[in-house]
Amino acid sequence: MTQYYIGVKIVIAWPEDKNGKQGYAVRYEDGYESWSPADVFERAYFPMGNDRSRVTEQMVESFVTVPTIRKIDEKTALVSSDLITGFVQHETSSCVDPANFDEQIGMEIGLKRIKDSVWKCLGFVVQWGRFGLKN
Numbered sequence: 174m175t176q177y178y179i180g181v182k183i184v185i186a187w188p189e190d191k192n193g194k195q196g197y198a199v200r201y202e203d204g205y206e207s208w209s210p211a212d213v214f215e216r217a218y219f220p221m222g223n224d225r226s227r228v229t230e231q232m233v234e235s236f237v238t239v240p241t242i243r244k245i246d247e248k249t250a251l252v253s254s255d256l257i258t259g260f261v262q263h264e265t266s267s268c269v270d271p272a273n274f275d276e277q278i279g280m281e282i283g284l285k286r287i288k289d290s291v292w293k294c295l296g297f298v299v300q301w302g303r304f305g306l307k308n
Contacts, residue, residue: 183221233295240284248271252287262287264290266280
C-alpha cells in the first residue's frame with residue numbers, strides 16, 4: 174500500500190557545490206553519503222551545532238519569532254509566536270485583579286511558556302532523530 178511517511182534523523186553535513194549548484198554533502202549514521210541542493214536541505218534540516226545530544230537555548234531561540242500580544246479581557250493577555258515550522262504557538266497569562274494587569278509581565282510569562290513548549294518539542298524530535306522509533 175502506498176502512503177506518506179514522516180521521518181526524523183540527525184545527519185552531519187557541510188556546504189558543497191556540485192555542478193555549479195550550491196548544496197550540502199550529507200553523511201548519515203551508517204556512513205552513507207549523498208548530496209542535496211541547498212534549498213531542499215535547508216527545508217528539511219535544522220542546525221544543531223556540534224552537539225547532537227541536547228537541545229540548546231540557541232536552538233529554542235531560533236525557533237521562536239518575535240511574539241505578539243493581545244489583551245483578550247481586562248486581566249488576560251494572549252501571546253502568540255509563529256515558529257519557523259509555520260506552526261503558531263499561543264499562550265495566555267492572567268492576573269487576579271485587573272488593576273494589576275501589566276502587558277509587559279504578560280508578554281514575559283507567555284513567551285516563557287512558548288519557549289518551554291518548544292524545549293519539550295525539540296527534545297522529542299532530538300530523541301527521535303538519535304534513536305529512531307522503537308517497534
